[in-house]
Every structure is written in C-alpha cells, then in structure tokens.
C-alpha cells in the first residue's frame with residue numbers, strides 16, 4: 155500500500171490511527187478454534203503479504219518467501235504431520251497437565267481457508283551482509299518481524315492467524331518442496347473468525363498466565379530491576395490496556 159501523504163502529515167498519526175495501532179496489538183490473538191470457512195479475497199491476502207514484505211530486515215536483506223496453501227490435499231498432509239508431532243509433544247506431560255494438554259486445540263490447519271508457510275533464506279545475497287556478521291541469527295529475526303507485521307495487519311483486516319510450530323520441519327520441507335537450505339520459520343493458519351477471544355487461550359484454560367511487566371523491566375543494567383520505578387512508567391494511565 156503506497157502512501158502519498160505530504161511530509162507534514164506523515165510525521166504523526168492522528169489520534170484514531172494511533173489507537174488503531176494499539177488496538178491491533180492488544181486484540182491480536184493466536185486463533186485455532188474460531189476459524190470460519192469464508193474465503194479470503196485475493197486483494198486482502200495481498201495486503202497481508204505486502205505488510206509482511208515491509209518488515210524491517212537486517213541489511214534490508216528481505217530473507218523471506220511465502221508459500222500460499224489453499225489445497226485441501228496439502229493441508230490434510232500437513233495436518234497429519236501435526237498429529238504425529240503433537241502425539242510426541244504430549245508424551246512429555248503426565249497427570250493433570252497431560253489431560254489439559256490433550257484438551258488443547260493447537261492448530262486450525264483444515265478449518266482455516268488459507269495456510270501460509272514463511273521461509274527464511276539465510277544465504278540470500280541481498281543486503282550484502284550488512285549487520286549480520288556478528289550475529290547470523292539476525293536473518294531469522296528479520297523473518298519473524300515479517301510474520302508479526304502480517305499477524306497485526308491480519309487483525310486490522312478482521313482475520314485471525316494461528317501459528318503452528320508443532321511440526322517436524324524436515325517432513326514439512328518434504329511436503330511443501332522447500333529446498334533443504336531454507337528454514338521454514340512459521341506455518342500459519344489464516345481466516346475469518348467467529349470471535350477474537352479477549353485473552354490468550356492458554357491463559358483462559360489455566361495453562362499459563364501473563365507475566366507481570368514490572369518484573370521484566372531493568373534500568374541501565376541487568377541487576378537494576380526496580381518494580382516501583384517501572385510502575386511509574388505507566389502513570390497516570392497505561393495506553394489502552396497495557397498490562398502491569
């Protein structure tokens with residue numbers, strides 16, 4: 155999407171635009187159980203991919219590719235891949251945790267009308283190596299930035315996204331024909347939803363809670379954590395629901 159606004163208007167967001175950005179951040183959810191079969195118009199999918207493509211990347215390397223998956227046969231095969239990996243994942247839990255794990259719905263591969271696999275090409279020449287010599291993993295981080303852009307843009311389009319990581323990556327490579335040297339970073343389920351839950355599902359079912367942000371803020375050095383000083387950052391009122 156190209157913006158042709160004059161420079162003066164491009165300096166700041168209007169109040170409504172600012173709120174819109176925060177709304178997308180706070181109301182984004184990982185969606186698994188709420189997908190509708192309603193098709194996603196091509197131009198909307200295009201906007202999501204373009205939002206991803208405008209993410210920051212180390213050295214402007216743009217290491218990502220996007221596989222758009224609509225085929226029922228491919229989604230069924232990926233679902234089988236998930237089922238096998240999930241059986242193995244469940245095995246590390248026992249007792250009540252195991253029962254809770256097995257009650258979780260951790261993918262919407264067949265229900266979501268579109269699945270996306272986002273890959274990372276660690277050896278892409280673009281960017282000529284700027285910024286990644288001290289930390290080659292910055293290439294991976296760049297791809298994750300693209301995924302987050304897509305996830306937030308999807309929320310603004312009323313589309314849900316669910317990230318499925320419970321997959322054997324080599325098997326996924328084989329199913330999607332991804333060359334061995336590329337890293338499949340994310341497998342995403344995308345679609346319109348019956349609702350966006352107010353809270354993470356893992357929180358609602360009692361699997362995990364949100365950490366206190368105050369406990370995570372340090373001042374100048376790692377050993378200078380000060381919850382009171384951190385709390386002062388959020389007075390008088392946190393922006394649109396920031397969690398303490």
Ligand SMILES: Cc1cc2nc3c(=O)[nH]c(=O)nc-3n(C[C@H](O)[C@H](O)[C@H](O)COP(=O)(O)O)c2cc1C
Pocket residue numbers: 182183184185186259260261317318319320353354355356
């Ligand atoms: C890298 C990554 C991998 C994830 N893998 C899965 C997954 O395999 N299955 C799943 O149900 N959710 C997965 N999630 C979603 C998280 O469980 C979810 O983001 C978290 O519980 C917070 O909920 P929220 O995204 O709705 O705020 C993944 C998220 C990330 C960032």
